[in-house]
Amino acid sequence: MYSDFQKHLQAELERISDAGLYKDERVIGSPQAAEIELVDGQRVLNFCANNYLGLSNSPELIEAAKKALDTHGYGMSSVRFICGTSDLHKELEEKIAAFFGTEDTILYAACFDANGGLFEPLLTSEDAIISDSLNHASIIDGVRLCKAKRYRYENADMEDLENRLAAAQEQRFSIVVTDGVFSMDGNVAPLDKILKLAEKYNALVMVDESHSAGVVGKTGRGVTELFNVKGRVEIITGTLGKAFGGAIGGFTTGKKEIIALLRQRSRPYLFSNSIPPLVAAAGSRMIDMMTETNELQDKLHYNTSYFVDHISEMGFDIKPTQSAICAVMLYDARLSQEFASRLLDEGIYVIGFSYPVVPEGEARIRVQLSAAHVQEHLDKAIRAFEKIGKEMKVV
Numbered sequence: 001m002y003s004d005f006q007k008h009l010q011a012e013l014e015r016i017s018d019a020g021l022y023k024d025e026r027v028i029g030s031p032q033a034a035e036i037e038l039v040d041g042q043r044v045l046n047f048c049a050n051n052y053l054g055l056s057n058s059p060e061l062i063e064a065a066k067k068a069l070d071t072h073g074y075g076m077s078s079v080r081f082i083c084g085t086s087d088l089h090k091e092l093e094e095k096i097a098a099f100f101g102t103e104d105t106i107l108y109a110a111c112f113d114a115n116g117g118l119f120e121p122l123l124t125s126e127d128a129i130i131s132d133s134l135n136h137a138s139i140i141d142g143v144r145l146c147k148a149k150r151y152r153y154e155n156a157d158m159e160d161l162e163n164r165l166a167a168a169q170e171q172r173f174s175i176v177v178t179d180g181v182f183s184m185d186g187n188v189a190p191l192d193k194i195l196k197l198a199e200k201y202n203a204l205v206m207v208d209e210s211h212s213a214g215v216v217g218k219t220g221r222g223v224t225e226l227f228n229v230k231g232r233v234e235i236i237t238g239t240l241g242k243a244f245g246g247a248i249g250g251f252t253t254g255k256k257e258i259i260a261l262l263r264q265r266s267r268p269y270l271f272s273n274s275i276p277p278l279v280a281a282a283g284s285r286m287i288d289m290m291t292e293t294n295e296l297q298d299k300l301h302y303n304t305s306y307f308v309d310h311i312s313e314m315g316f317d318i319k320p321t322q323s324a325i326c327a328v329m330l331y332d333a334r335l336s337q338e339f340a341s342r343l344l345d346e347g348i349y350v351i352g353f354s355y356p357v358v359p360e361g362e363a364r365i366r367v368q369l370s371a372a373h374v375q376e377h378l379d380k381a382i383r384a385f386e387k388i389g390k391e392m393k394v395v
């Protein structure tokens, strides 16, 4: 039996490869950091991690995790409601709520699960979900699992959103759902305008702060801080896998009744294991660090402006960004692959993105800045962009 299926899979893999879409994985032999070592021994500066605050290899987080290993062991061997809840889980949930100015938090194994288990317990076929066209795959999957009527509006297009909100008036409850930062362009959701429209049409608002938590806003509280609307959205989801230490874990934080119902009904929470205590402990330490000082957030903001200013001065086209993502537009798919590969030869690790990940004719190199980058790293990257940009006649 397997031989037919095997042939089918081999053909499918070939199609992926022929379309130039086969994703190879580079193997890293060092910790995740601003400078990493690949297993072939090449040392490169990393400009493509979500390690926005440089915490992936933070001595403080490692120490907190090690301590928790000694006091709380390795695994929980249970879901939360059976015997998988430790004091460390409760502490982290409270700290996340305090950080975002919300009422309560529920942890998940990943933000993919937080989004996947969010809508189905809260909404029924009587309700409406109005979702940005560029929302993350996990939101799309979560919406699919829910029977609510679906509406989709063009990315950050408020006129389109208003039309959908008006159309959704016949449903019982409506919720507007958006990423905080859209990961391909680095633009933010216009949350102030979204909230105004939500008020006008009596809708709830959910924002996924995965790429914005720790990054956006003066103190890194995300887009609700940027637009000065902290505490006004009903639901925030986010990940511990990006700025917040980069290990694993996700959360939903918001109104206490919403969180309470999720604890009763959210399937990835009810039927999937608790995060290990060491991750919860390091998460709490991470929130403490971000609350005690603004050093990392300030450093990230400085690094981002420095890089963006220099790259645009050189004549590169970049997408307007309000995050730590800088999309350097090259438009042509082959050109961006070649550009990224030449940057790697210069010791700069970035990824070229092209169709279907971004619209056709909008190929680009996505650069992600980090608080872990020091001046020398930024200057080296900028010089490499200039050198290759000139060689390839982009600038």
Ligand SMILES: *Cc1c(COP(=O)(O)O)cnc(C)c1O
Residues within 6 Å of the ligand: 109, 110, 111, 112, 113, 115, 136, 138, 179, 183, 208, 209, 210, 211, 238, 239, 240, 241, 248, 249, 250
């Ligand atoms: C990365 C990301 C996720 C997934 O987070 P994980 O914790 O890695 O599952 C969800 N939503 C958005 C917007 C993301 O960028």
